[in-house]
Amino acid sequence: GNSVTQMEGPVTLSEEAFLTINCTYTATGYPSLFWYVQYPGEGLQLLLKATKADDKGSNKGFEATYRKETTSFHLEKGSVQVSDSAVYFCALDRETSGSRLTFGEGTQLTVNP
Amino acid sequence: EAGVTQFPSHSVIEKGQTVTLRCDPISGHDNLYWYRRVMGKEIKFLLHFVKESKQDESGMPNNRFLAERTGGTYSTLKVQPAELEDSGVYFCASSYYYPGQGPHGYTFGSGTRLTVV
Numbered sequence: 026g027n028s029v030t031q032m033e034g035p036v037t038l039s040e041e042a043f044l045t046i047n048c049t050y051t052a053t054g055y056p057s058l059f060w061y062v063q064y065p066g067e068g069l070q071l072l073l074k075a076t077k078a079d080d081k082g083s084n085k086g087f088e089a090t091y092r093k094e095t096t097s098f099h100l101e102k103g104s105v106q107v108s109d110s111a112v113y114f115c116a117l118d119r120e121t122s123g124s125r126l127t128f129g130e131g132t133q134l135t136v137n138p
Numbered sequence: 139e140a141g142v143t144q145f146p147s148h149s150v151i152e153k154g155q156t157v158t159l160r161c162d163p164i165s166g167h168d169n170l171y172w173y174r175r176v177m178g179k180e181i182k183f184l185l186h187f188v189k190e191s192k193q194d195e196s197g198m199p200n201n202r203f204l205a206e207r208t209g210g211t212y213s214t215l216k217v218q219p220a221e222l223e224d225s226g227v228y229f230c231a232s233s234y235y236y237p238g239q240g241p242h243g244y245t246f247g248s249g250t251r252l253t254v255v
Binding site: 128 | 141142169171173175178179180181182183186193194229231233244246247248249
């Protein structure tokens with residue numbers, strides 16, 4: 026079946042540091058890939074997505090590229106801010122309908138000033 | 139536009155008691171999903187409604203969990219009787235189908251944190 030593996034957390038960085046959160050997946054067919062973010066006290070929000078191989082999703086300075094050859098979708102940001110502190114989830118959908126998301130375990134990011 | 143609303147936001151109950159969680163999807167969203175995150179693990183799918191029908195309930199852990207969506211509007215998820223391992227955050231999401239393009243507007247609620255003691 027489908028599965029998503031994220032790098033273990035928590036991750037603690039200083040402001041303006043470079044961020045990488047690794048995500049690899051196992052899936053049949055050609056899923057779409059997502060990064061969701063949960064800020065403290067809030068719900069899950071879609072951060073970015075990519076629907077086919079070599080697509081790059083980007084939003085709020087974050088980027089991730091759909092790499093089919095390595096089955097990866099690593100999240101990167103060149104300069105993190107304190108406001109980026111949150112839990113980040115990598116996810117994929119089922120190929121046919123996109124109705125059911127499979128998530129990774131989440132990575133807690135803390136950015137210190 | 140109002141988002142997906144869940145309540146209560148927090149619930150603490152004793153083992154053996156019953157708890158009912160509620161989710162109000164975005165108006166017009168036929169699809170409604172329940173997910174659960176237990177003990178800092180991954181978020182796991184529980185079930186999917188299309189209007190009032192259960193499209194996929196393969197993620198429901200056991201028969202102590204009952205989900206309903208009468209009239210195709212809001213949904214409830216009842217846990218009866220609750221066990222310690224049911225503690226976690228329960229998320230609801232909703233979406234609509236765009237003809238020929240699958241689900242759109244997939245939006246999550248803030249979740250209900252359930253603690254069973």
